[in-house]
Amino acid sequence: MAKEKGKYDSTINLPQPVLRMKANLPQTEENWLEFWQENHIYEKALEQRKGNSVFVLHDGPPYANGDIHLGTALNKVLKDAVNKYKLLKGFKTPYVPGWDTHGLPIEQQVTKQTKVNPDDVAITEWRDKCRDFALSYIDKQMKSFKRLGVFGLWDNYYATFKPEYEGKELEVLADLVEKGFVVRKRRPVYWCPHCKTTLAEAEIEYKEISSPSIYVSFPAKNGDFKVIAWTTTPWTLPDNVALAFNPEENYVFVKVDGETFVVAEKRLSDVAKVLEWKNYEVIASKPGSAFESERFEHPIYGDKETVGITADYVAMDEGTGIVHIAPGHGEEDYSVWEEKGISDFPMMIDDNGRFTDQAGFLSGMFYEDANDVILSFLSERGKLLHKGSITHSYPHCWRCHNPVIFRALSQWFIDVDLYRQDALDALDKTRWIPEGSDVRIRDMIKSRPDWCLSRQRIWGVPIPSVRCTHCGRSILDPRVVRNVAQSVRKSGSNVWYSEPLETFLPPKFKCPDCGGTDFEKEYDILDVWFDSGVSHYSVLEQYPDLKWPADLYLEGYDQHRGWFQTSLLTAVPLKGEAPFASVLSHGFVLDESGRAMSKSVGNVIDPLKVVGETGADVLRLALLMSDFTADIQVGQNILNQASEIYKKIRNTFRFMEGNLFDFKDVDAVPFDEMKAIDRWILARWSEMKKRLSASFDAYEFYSFVSIFHSFCVKELSSIYLDAIKSRLYMRKPGHKDRRSAQTALAVMAKEFPILIAPILTFTAEEMWQALRSHDLVSEESVYLADWPDFNFELSDKENDFWENALELREKANELMEKLRQNKEIGHSLDASVTIYGSGADFLSPAEWSELLVVSSADVHSEGKEWDVEVNKAEGEKCARCWRIREDVGLDDQHPEICGECLDDITG
């Protein structure tokens, strides 16, 4: 039923908001996107700050092979909030978004999508397909990021496949080569003998297979004992170089049938069972470390020997506690061997999986067939103590489904040891947010082995090394690299595949080893981590408005291992310092119960779906209100909560804006002449702004949200706005008391959208435009405005008063609630109060009534304790202001209204 309009409605000044109550964000946000784009707001915002300090947040490139997820959204929204805050604070903040575009995952997806294998087409054609695929996802992701309200130089984005990016990348490589940081070493990789190709971890599938499980004895060269090693890959024994012992464990010398064997103490009983030792006796024991440098007979070749080393990883839950080491055929074997400082080791398996000529009697044999030959060889020499079989999970090729092997190949490496300490030192100068988050990257830098740059792939930046056809030497010559770089800059890295090698060779180029003059190209590409790792060169140094180092890197904490590290490791050897002045790392997005989101669990939330249903601003709020230094949880509850917070913020502004419909700057009342409560709210507002700035400067967005929201709820909605309603509505439009309240509202309303813009990026603009329509602000967009530095402070006397007054207000509310429960009053205007307190007369009775939203107040300020009494008001209800007054009916023409209202509607 429509309420009948009150008789005096026409005499009161009800709010006339422009901002609609219902946000309808999914649709309106699209309009603001258009508005920003058509009017080039971001470009104008940057232009306006030209000459100011530049703040560079360097974008870590997401991989262009899928749709964005909540984690990506969190990352970009955090970045955008920082950028917008800095922008509003007056910094020029050119944000160049980027994408990581090379590598295996894209090759795999292209194969899947197009059913074309890289071998089926020309290399450059394949690379073009991969590029097109990456481009399509850049386009998709870019649209998503824009839709989230992220500001950036989208038309000028960077991508690792762009010619100028690749060109710079190769120039950096040339510098590293020139300064001696790039070395050639061998390292084991997955190799498929059937497909004759290397495989990446992602191309491996694990299947159960049966392998021989053998115990082999290794007689000591100096001493009358034999150690027993266990292996499931007898074919790797020809390439054995060492036996690894756990330095922390104890090893026993066991006498069995006149022979002495060594195994780990913890493995003894199991080994005895397997070898069916009936009578054995432990005659001595030594720690694993004692076997360091001990020499043993080589299991296969009489002219070689093998050496004892120690390794922490040697396990005590299977085998003998002694591990056979063949660096050419195992990742761990390789790294323990390399830790010994020895880079040389045998590897006698060729591309076809067959033993090379060096393997002597095994030469030409397929590795699997060699197992049996080796077993009988060992058996004949009494070295095979036991032969069984074991079923275990073993890597297989994803294409031909055959077992793969580990096989060492020559690769290009960055020799991190040359500058490891410098890299660690560089981290001291970086600010880490949260504090102490640098321990992770430090540990990784300390423990990381050399950086292998070579990848046996197609879609990437080629390593322009050449092979001498005479002696087979691989040569990475800085001059060649530079020539290629120059050409790549112009036409992209396909040139390495499409142009003849002679194009890139310097005149009279000769092999440094043999003097040969005939070369062929090699086709390994650079590790994609090198691609993105050099972005600080390719982007920061090449984009006109950016600078080196960046002010901030902001990524998930998994990037301590990834991009933070690779950026550092490419910067330090050439620059001597880190490419970032500060690094912020954030957590991951989990579901509502704190578990990781995954398709298989089915708890994934699609950010675009949320945007379509509730709007990007609500999503931004949900992401930004949580503490990102830990993992943040997102689910329907949290989205609902964000939605409620959003509504409160929106409505609080709407009320202020709506009450300014007839206010112009010329109507403002000087601060000294404002009503006490109006001065109070401005002081609180100023104080809140300081806290907001402090929390943003510390990158604590979550406190920002809670400070701002809490202010809207408590200070504004509950206390101030509720109190000043009567003044705004009842006084004549131009009445000084009304203008005083409007002055305070105008100050806050004009600053409000600016403060909230980093979070509610669309709504802030909508608010701004509402103010513009009242002519209260002039800038075309909120992003062309500046963070407000206006501050207002109260005297100590005023502050003391308000502390008492607000305490009294709470007490009055409690008392009123009792009356309400007793059905004595309904609305607080049905009550009157009596105030006691020294200094209580700082407010007039009318002002006290306003503050407590009651009909009348009696004030006693003569040296009494602060206290308040609440009673049912006596008198008659004024038909206009709804207060219960004793002066209702003074005028015959207006018998239903009070004296004050009479003044309001007459004269």
Place this chain on the structure above:
RNA sequence: GGGCCCUUAGCUCAGUAGGCUAGAGCGUGCCCCUGAUAAGGGCAAGGCCCGAGGUUCGAAUCCUCGAGGGCCCA
């Protein structure tokens, strides 16, 4: 299995250099208002501060161990 990190009301956060009955907002419940109205106001109920030891006159805060969760490795 190793390294790093997280754990305060149903939810999001405060809890300053160890010290009052551990706070706020949301949500919930009850009530009021109907001139911010798919709004607004009031009151109230919610906590083994992850667990177990320890240091201390005193611990949510410091130490040790453990549980659950996350990331990165193996």
